[in-house]
Amino acid sequence: MSSPTARHFVLTTLLVVALVAFGYYALQPVREVCELSSEPYGSTFDPSSIKASGTGGCGEERTRLMTWFKG
Structure with missing residues (x-):
């Protein structure tokens, strides 16, 4: 058996x-997903639901930690 110190x-x-791995994962930037609306004939993309950003992605860029708190 190993010693208590080891x-x-x-x-x-x-x-x-x-803790370092969790912190690295939690502080990664993520974007909110684009909204798709379901119509009687299938899902459609609603361009009016997109918030404009500098990189052209959908939604606001936040850290994962902030998305956990804001839901």
Whole structure:
């Protein structure tokens, strides 16, 4: 069995790596999806629902963390 000091070091290292990975993932920029409306004859794209942005994508660019809080 490993010593308590070695086990503590490994667990602390794993915790730090997990927190860094989660922070990296949560702070990635994402865009809200374009809205599609469902009509009787299928889905249609509604260009009036698009918010203009500099890169031409749909929706506002925010971090994943902010999308989790704002829903």
